[in-house]
Amino acid sequence: MKSHIQKLPLPEQSSFVADRYITPYFETPWHYHPEYELVLIIHGKGRRFVGDHVSDYCEGELDLLGPSLPHWYRKDEGEKQGGSLVIHFREEFLGKDFLQIPEMQKILLLFEKSKMGLHFGAKTAANVAAKMETLLSCTGIDRLMCLLAILKELSESTEYSMLSSPEVIGRSNRENDRLQKIFDYVLANFKQEIQLQEIARIAMMSPSSFSRYFKNRTKKNFSHFVNQIRVSHACRQLIKGNFSISYVCQESGFNNMTNFNKQFRKVVKLSPSQFRQKHRV
Structure with a gap:
């Protein structure tokens, strides 16, 4: 499967995408998209590639990835199942100027930091995991309020680390395909x-x-x-x-x-x- 600029379908009557992904749909090769992505690993372990960052991941880990940040979560070959809870949303999902109001400044700063990818600590990940599970069962304004509660929790957390350098952004499909071939060869050899x-x-x-x-x-x-x-x-x-x-x-x-x-x-x-x-x- 070739890597690409991922286009995410927006559900009717919703301003963002939230779902549970299990193997084989858990893994999308090296790709990027204009949405922010919050990903919680719920099954399996493997290696994460985020911009110029490479590290291992395992169950319970939580990352927030900014728009156009290339990434790939590669499940270990020995793992029978991989799975994640994922939320995708655009910066303007609440309206073009909503982030400019004073009450949203912490979340605006969170979004800015996420352009390099953020990896959160175990306590924050556990708290957010419960909220993400709740969000998946909600509809309408309750669903939106759940996402705002998650973003509030993340914006107030102090247990996080940056993943990538700020200069790394997604490029064309052709460039991503070439990098995918390089990564695949290195991992095999x-x-x-x-x-x-x-x-x-x-x-x-x-x-x-x-x-x-x-x-x-x-x-x-x-x-x-x-x-x-x-x-x-x-x-x-x-x-x-x-x-x-x-x-x-x-x-x-x-x-x-x-x-x-x-x-x-x-x-x-x-x-x-x-x-x-x-x-x-």
Whole structure:
């Protein structure tokens, strides 16, 4: 399935879209749209790609993504089911000038921050999850009031982190299709050496042109992106298994322990052994 500018149908007698999505409809490849998106993961785990950000996701996590911010939630291959509660809405869903009134300034600031993608902490996510479930069973003005209550909660939360750099925005379908092919190749081959010439061939570019292109589109070097994927995989192995660190190093695509430790510290800010100890306490 090709990535694209997603066009969301607006239900009759409603100013926004809210629904529950379960595999296979949970995953839409690398895409963007003019609406804000609030996504709550309710089933499965995998990797999120938001702008130039890559990280793992799991059940119970909550993100708010601004308009035209490219994203992709890729369910792990071993996961039989993926699912999410999602709300899509445009900035003017309450009317063109509604956000300019004094009472809406906190929500207006929330929208501005969401242009880089916001990931909320567990307490906020749990509170909002209950409200999202309620919203799905409501109609009319009660449904609208539920969304306003959710936005109020998010605007007042202090437990959040930014996901992407502000420069990353969605581009044309052709550009998204090319990035999708690059991401797919890396995710299928990160455990082995990835040659610049081969990935450039997939992108139908020369190696030098590809390096400039990838940096321009994602705001990071291709090698750094690959290392992020490898470190993400290593983190999972360190948490869930009793594998030796040297085994995790090789299994994650790093060819020596020195480079593994260096890249792991660069991404996680801890050594592999410190990370394992922290997450097993």
